[in-house]
Amino acid sequence: MSKDAYTLTSPDGSRTTELPVHKGTLGPDVVDIGGLYQQEGAFTYDPGFVATGSCDSKITFIDGKEGVLLYRGYPVEQLAAQSNFLEVAFLLLYGDLPNERELSSFDHSIRTHTMLNEGMLRFFRGFRYDAHPMAMLSAVVGSMSAYYHDTMDVNNAAAHEIFAHRILAKMPTIAAAAYKHTIGQPFIYPRNDLNYCENMLRMFFAVPAENYEIDPIAAEALDLLFILHADHEQNCSTSTVRMAGSSGTNPYSAIAAGISALWGPAHGGANEAVLRMLEEIGSVKNIPKYVDKAKDKSDPFRLMGFGHRVYKNFDPRATIIRDMCYKVLKQMGRTNSPLFELALELEQVALKDEYFISKNLYPNVDFYSGIIYRALGIPTSMFTVMFAIGRTVGWVAHWREMITDPKGKISRPRQLYTGAANRDYVAIDKRPKT
Numbered sequence: 001m002s003k004d005a006y007t008l009t010s011p012d013g014s015r016t017t018e019l020p021v022h023k024g025t026l027g028p029d030v031v032d033i034g035g036l037y038q039q040e041g042a043f044t045y046d047p048g049f050v051a052t053g054s055c056d057s058k059i060t061f062i063d064g065k066e067g068v069l070l071y072r073g074y075p076v077e078q079l080a081a082q083s084n085f086l087e088v089a090f091l092l093l094y095g096d097l098p099n100e101r102e103l104s105s106f107d108h109s110i111r112t113h114t115m116l117n118e119g120m121l122r123f124f125r126g127f128r129y130d131a132h133p134m135a136m137l138s139a140v141v142g143s144m145s146a147y148y149h150d151t152m153d154v155n156n157a158a159a160h161e162i163f164a165h166r167i168l169a170k171m172p173t174i175a176a177a178a179y180k181h182t183i184g185q186p187f188i189y190p191r192n193d194l195n196y197c198e199n200m201l202r203m204f205f206a207v208p209a210e211n212y213e214i215d216p217i218a219a220e221a222l223d224l225l226f227i228l229h230a231d232h233e234q235n236c237s238t239s240t241v242r243m244a245g246s247s248g249t250n251p252y253s254a255i256a257a258g259i260s261a262l263w264g265p266a267h268g269g270a271n272e273a274v275l276r277m278l279e280e281i282g283s284v285k286n287i288p289k290y291v292d293k294a295k296d297k298s299d300p301f302r303l304m305g306f307g308h309r310v311y312k313n314f315d316p317r318a319t320i321i322r323d324m325c326y327k328v329l330k331q332m333g334r335t336n337s338p339l340f341e342l343a344l345e346l347e348q349v350a351l352k353d354e355y356f357i358s359k360n361l362y363p364n365v366d367f368y369s370g371i372i373y374r375a376l377g378i379p380t381s382m383f384t385v386m387f388a389i390g391r392t393v394g395w396v397a398h399w400r401e402m403i404t405d406p407k408g409k410i411s412r413p414r415q416l417y418t419g420a421a422n423r424d425y426v427a428i429d430k431r432p433k434t
Helices: 034-042 076-082 084-095 100-111 118-126 133-146 155-181 194-206 216-229 236-245 251-262 270-281 282-297 316-331 338-352 352-357 365-375 379-401
Strands: 002-011 016-022 062-063 068-071
Touching: 034 062, 034 216, 062 076, 062 365, 068 076, 068 084, 068 316, 076 216, 076 316, 084 100, 084 216, 084 379, 100 155, 100 251, 118 133, 118 155, 133 155, 133 251, 133 379, 155 194, 155 251, 216 282, 216 316, 216 365, 216 379, 236 251, 236 379, 251 379, 270 282, 270 338, 270 365, 270 379, 338 352, 338 365, 365 379
Parallel strands: none
Antiparallel strands: 002 016, 062 068
């Protein structure tokens, strides 16, 4: 990276400090403040890390103002239209699109790593019947470190490879087992002759008592959603994976930490929150009232699934998934469902309302993904699990990049301390009585 520099002058004007500037391939320059504390005795202050680059990465680029999302330089629109999830997974993991032989080998490896150790399956019996699927997902992924010791060495490149294929292959199987546990149905084993999304649908919805026919539109929709969720730069869960992994912990623990971060309603739980919001609104006739509530700053109600912290224009993923949403609703015969009628009417109101237009509160990917999952018969409690399945490959790609970075060190943010100053201990009998 080429360098330039900013000059920082101390408040009293007595000192100056040179802050190197790093220029990436795309995006804003980054001011290197690594030596600021040593030279000036000062930290930077950036709550939420909204203007802080924590690493350099070659994986994903976002331009929030222009609505751009690139995976390894490829526009997500092109990948969504022409590629498939496993090819995108290969791209994220290895940096380039595969040739036919590479993709065939990768696909075979994923298909043949889908089964779980039987001990892991018995682990599900220890959860309550009403345990949240994300709690099960986090716990079971974390438990993989107790079963797959051959991939625990974070300094072994061959172990990285096996780990990457293994967890990508097993996530749908773990998710399906969690779902079956919540509804009291027997677990359905994976089949190597089915592709990634076909296999997942069968494990979710098949039962031993009858044959299950896979709907190709449902499989296509899942594949598209997984592509759009595969990575999103240094978001909360990805940063969590990197931070946990920076300690040298095993990769399964790092991914489990990312799953826990994703569970939050402000992150991966947003599509679940969309459906709960629609259920609260209840009817098309209530939309004007709730739109007014959303505009009222004193009202805690918010329209979930609109706007995005990074995208200040539109979410490019939402533009892609919108057409698939309508395709799925038509295929499933859900266009006359009151809930989906409500969702589509709310979408139209928000797209035409000057308040939402002026604030760039357009429907985002969470708005449409929740509607699609519901149309496919996936319960609301499983929405964030579906997000985790798609995002796993991004987490793994970032973990691998982080663990092999020669500049890497354990993450250790600092703080602005605003607590009590130094004070002496007071014996309990001498403290104030009131």
